[in-house]
Amino acid sequence: MVIDLAYSTIKNRDIQNRDIRPEFANKLLCVPPSLENKGNIYVVKTSDPKVPEAYLNQFQKDFSLFLSLRSEEIVPQGRMFITLVGRSGTVKEDDIDLSNLPLYTPREEEVKEIIEKEASFIIETLKAFEINHSDPRDGNLVFDENRIGNYFASERRAITEPMLARHFGDHIIDHLFSKYAKHMSSKSMLERIKHTTIVIYLINK
Template sequence: MKHIIIAQLLDRRERRIDRCSNMEVENILRMKEGVGECSYAKNSLLQRTMIAKAKPVLQESIRGLYHALQPECLMIADLGCSSGPNSLMVVSEIIDTIDEERKNLNRKSPKFGVFLNDLQGNDFNAIFNLLPSFYQSLKEKKDSDFGPCFVSGTPKSFYGSVFPDQFLHFVHSSYSVHWLSQVPRGLESRNGEALNKGNIYIAKTSPPEIAQAYYAQFKEDFTLFLRSRGKEMVPGGHMVLTLQGSVQRNDPDSLWELLGSTLHTMVQEGVIEQEKLDRFNMPFYSPTAEEVKELVEAEGLFSVNKLETFKVDWSVDTNQNLENRAKFVANTIRAVTESLLTTAYGEAAMDDLFLRFSRMVKERMDQEQSEYLNIVVSMIKRD
């Protein structure tokens, strides 16, 4: 009986560890809520910079849409809107661009239906609290014949249907599609042994099947994303996506390697368990521009209008001193990953983890230029 009880306890422990590795991303992943020092609202300058960098592509796409379709009520979705000051930034840009175009063409203002989408754990209340000032700003800046504009939240995973068929004219998503619907399958052997030991993503020491599993999961997710939007968008609708990318296929991500190395140091010091590190993998994939293009073309629902890449320094502002830049990077990563890491390693480990991580980032940035490669793709729904 004693042996049976011990076996049952070990089995329960294994299942807890497995839940941390094969986590239900939809129920766990969320940006750090609130307005505290570690919140996404206070640490989303990087994402704001990406939106600004992709602005010319966004404006060109929305102008093309308006000229081609001239909708009386423009239905817009921002997928992966998150919370904080960035949430209404793209919406404002779209509305301003359309309003300018319709004035140039001496046309009546369309109505605007705006749908802000993210997972159910997102801090939607923070967005709703911004709406009164957003509506007031529109009232002050726009002519009396503008709009109206209606904004609502739609909590649901965008890997699947979110809206009715042929409902949307314009879809935008920035820094969201690189998050996977789940940790990739195939990261364990048939007998349950972790294959990516000591790493949390594709790393230099990862066996080849790890990169293959990550790409397979991204291909499955991105294809489902395209199919879902293909049903929801009207023919001739436009979509603009911005996501983190890689220079070449199966390229290790040095920032995730650094975070994995930080966790490994904590394992060596007995702060966290080796098995928890071995079984934790990020539900994330940074594709190459070619991979994105291939998958869009293979699905055949959209034509690629424009595809560009651009780089941004990890710290965004290279004029800051090295210590502040490293702290900025650590806070940015903490704001987007803490929900995942807390599930795996516990809340008590977070302050120590990101203090150590900041030091590692500082060392790396002192040795070499560290940048994110980003992809922005504009596409049009085929008839």
């Protein structure tokens, strides 16, 4: 297990505001212990039902620690803005992710429950935004399929590259995400993709 010191320690105090990006907010400190997820490196449709539960339990533990430490860094009434890659369905229905990485994409209600239970922050705003890239009624529709694929690849790369490189080596990264971009820009994928981002604005108590 490799502990991310930027995530799990206090680096500064008396901070007025913090802006937390998905590559930190979606991270787990470790893969859930005793995880049996043969053939996959993440939670996918074919995963054992116990796997999503294990990932959620680990995210609850780690994100609670993350909130507690950030609360000690930020001054009272200071603000923290967090962006998470989220999802709208249950984990076992998600078969389009990079697919045992220390990474979790939560649902809006899961995040809300953790913040309220940890109790260091007041929730000013917590909202999930969903874009269906294949729905012509969506004003955010992007018609350039290659652009969509590259967008998803860049987003996933920002979150997962350090973990993948540590496990498999730097030499595979460019090729891996090039293939991922092509996969995500295919017509069959665009018909199923719903991109969810969770935006959170918190006030330190």
